[in-house]
Amino acid sequence: xxxxxxxxxxxxxxxxxxxxxxxxxxxxxxxxxxxxxxxxxxxxxxxxxxxxxxxxxxxxxxxxxxxxxxxxxxxxxxxxxxxxxxxxxxxxxxxxxxxxxxxxxxxxxxxxxxxxxxxxxxxxxxxxxxxxxxxxxxxxxxxxxxxxxxxxxxxxxxxxxxxxxxxxxxxxxxxxxxxxxxxxxxxxxxxxxxxxxxxxxxxxxxxxxxxxxxxxxxxxxxxxxxxxxxxxxxxxxxxxxxxxxxxxxxxxxxxxxxxxxxxxxxxxxxxxxxxxxxxxxxxxxxxxxxxxxxxxxxxxxxxxxxxxxxxxxxxxxxxxxxxxxxxxxxxxxxxxxxxxxxxxxxxxxxxxxxxxxxxxxxxxxxxxxxxxxxxxxxxxxxxxxxxxxxxxxxxxxxxxxxxxxxxxxxxxxxxxxxxxxxxxxxxxxxxxxxxxxxxxxxxxxxxxxxxxxxxxxxxxxxxxxxxxxxxxxxxxxxxxxxxxxxxxxxxxxxxxxxxxxxxxxxxxxxxxxxxxxxxxxxxxxxxxxxxxxxxxxxxxxxxxxxxxxxxxxxxxxxxxxxxxxxxxxxxxxxxxxxxxxxxxxxxxxxxxxxxxxxxxxxxxxxxxxxxxxxxxxxxxxxxxxxxxxxxxxxxxxxxxxxxxxxx
Numbered sequence: 001x002x003x004x005x006x007x008x009x010x011x012x013x014x015x016x017x018x019x020x021x022x023x024x025x026x027x028x029x030x031x032x033x034x035x036x037x038x039x040x041x042x043x044x045x046x047x048x049x050x051x052x053x054x055x056x057x058x059x060x061x062x063x064x065x066x067x068x069x070x071x072x073x074x075x076x077x078x079x080x081x082x083x084x085x086x087x088x089x090x091x092x093x094x095x096x097x098x099x100x101x102x103x104x105x106x107x108x109x110x111x112x113x114x115x116x117x118x119x120x121x122x123x124x125x126x127x128x129x130x131x132x133x134x135x136x137x138x139x140x141x142x143x144x145x146x147x148x149x150x151x152x153x154x155x156x157x158x159x160x161x162x163x164x165x166x167x168x169x170x171x172x173x174x175x176x177x178x179x180x181x182x183x184x185x186x187x188x189x190x191x192x193x194x195x196x197x198x199x200x201x202x203x204x205x206x207x208x209x210x211x212x213x214x215x216x217x218x219x220x221x222x223x224x225x226x227x228x229x230x231x232x233x234x235x236x237x238x239x240x241x242x243x244x245x246x247x248x249x250x251x252x253x254x255x256x257x258x259x260x261x262x263x264x265x266x267x268x269x270x271x272x273x274x275x276x277x278x279x280x281x282x283x284x285x286x287x288x289x290x291x292x293x294x295x296x297x298x299x300x301x302x303x304x305x306x307x308x309x310x311x312x313x314x315x316x317x318x319x320x321x322x323x324x325x326x327x328x329x330x331x332x333x334x335x336x337x338x339x340x341x342x343x344x345x346x347x348x349x350x351x352x353x354x355x356x357x358x359x360x361x362x363x364x365x366x367x368x369x370x371x372x373x374x375x376x377x378x379x380x381x382x383x384x385x386x387x388x389x390x391x392x393x394x395x396x397x398x399x400x401x402x403x404x405x406x407x408x409x410x411x412x413x414x415x416x417x418x419x420x421x422x423x424x425x426x427x428x429x430x431x432x433x434x435x436x437x438x439x440x441x442x443x444x445x446x447x448x449x450x451x452x453x454x455x456x457x458x459x460x461x462x463x464x465x466x467x468x469x470x471x472x473x474x475x476x477x478x479x480x481x482x483x484x485x486x487x488x489x490x491x492x493x494x495x496x497x498x499x500x501x502x503x504x505x506x507x508x509x510x511x512x513x514x515x516x517x518x519x520x521x522x523x524x525x526x527x528x529x530x531x532x533x534x535x536x537x538x539x540x541x542x543x544x545x546x547x548x549x550x551x552x553x554x555x556x557x558x559x560x561x562x563x564x565x566x567x568x569x570x571x572x573x574x575x576x577x578x579x580x581x582x583x584x585x586x587x588x589x590x591x592x593x594x595x596x597x598x599x600x601x602x603x604x605x606x607x608x609x610x611x612x613x614x615x616x617x618x619x620x621x622x623x624x625x626x627x628x629x630x631x632x633x634x635x636x637x638x639x640x641x642x643x644x645x646x647x
Contacts, residue, residue: 057089057091057094060097080125081295082129086297092132101426112279116271116275116385118141118150119258120133120150120259121152125215132265133261137149140270141228146271148228148254149229151223152248153216154235155237156216233251240402242398242402242403242407246396246397249388249391256385259383261383264433274288278385283390284423285423286386286423287383289302289426290380290383291431295435303429304319305426307320309379310377313469313567315406315458317408325509374424376422376424377422377502377506378409403449404442405446405450406457407453410456410460417497418494418495418496452480455476456487458476461491463499463500465512474550474551520551522558522637527614529615532545533554533569538583544614562596569582570592572592580624602636611628614634
């Protein structure tokens, strides 16, 4: 009996301990869930803890569409001019590689950085790219720095069913991914489901919603439960990027306004470097390095930190290699001495050696990995941050401009000429889907709108240099550009510097030749045809075509350096009787040196001592050089345009 009593006591004691253990386990399990909920709102949690990512497009990897889906993919591509099928396969909060320099990853920023509102304008944007933009902003911005996100709908009108894909992606099917995010399955599906499968969290969509515009009520319901305030603002009618941004900026509340396009993805650490520069100087306008998101595969590719913004003869924004003077400025080196030495090196071997040294120098810079700011003459315009008060002081955007085009150069000129600074911050990276064509229509046509906008910026900011632009694009002078009195008054009020100062001090590497003998067509006396760049690119042959008198591709400049150039390309001949190529102007004479005889009307290529001649029978659209004979086929009329004495 006594042994049986002992067994009962031992059994009862064991049961008590088992129950106590279960209670403790349950208690701490619930606490962990609470901690997860708290930690979920912390910035950068996903970046701090490395986890495996194997879904489509994760870590910025390209998405490959199966062959049997190619035709459907091509049809969907036409909707937004990017691979919509691939975009729908990618999580709305996909992971991205950290493409920053090593020094940027450990950079410590002040605690009292200004807060920013992020303004995103969209018109008929795809559901996935728009929300991927929003999620990347929210997920990768410190909460104490992000005031809000303002989505401005520029009268989207596309009626499209919120279709659901027939099968779930690997992202949704992977329990490990769900667990790795620390999210309940329902919450996980909200942010990682394919394109439009993720329902708005507030309520299920009605049939009317599903057949209506998915950028209206469904979008408002979706963003209502985001971790930071996200507002959707509607334009009553199609107003264009410029006026829509003005409305978004006016309704925002942050001390800094950050403008983003609707098909971007922000990377970890993108925001702090931008705000730090503005805190250092409120008159500094900053842009991130714009990384490339492929419109075909949505692969994420790091952008170059060795390019900056400029513009060509037609006032189109272009990326150009950072010039040596800017590299020296960043390193504090003696630019002037190097400039003199570079001009003395004319042989091909020396130039090749110099290029090698420069590349090694640039590589060494990358390895030093310190945060650097690169001054840039212009910005692309889609992505930048600016102090709210300074934005108002310098006149925001020109509201007289229509839709889109030219506004980026206009604000770039204004910032520099009126006492501000424009920089690209190399520690900040934001991806952008670069499309080969625009899916949008422009009331009145694209050309008409861009011509109007460019005419306004030329009249207000370019002074006498506007005449150079008008020779290149004579059609611009025929458009009605509206009233610019308020913009010229703004320039006077701000006591802005002349455009000549901008070219001399900020953009001395501009493609606009500072000194030239002629600007316009170069006409062959015998054939009455004109040199024509045929819209060809570097390392291609120059053409010859019937003269049309419309500027554009038939405008060439014979410069004081005895170059024949079209934009940033110079006519170059490398062998006897060879074709005339268009190569980057190197300003070292050599194969790009030409002498014009106004009496004989000949253009002599100095290195070969041969004359520019009409096209041959073998190639009727390509001129060449031949031994000088004085024939009419070797006579050329250089159009001299009477310009104000500005050079």
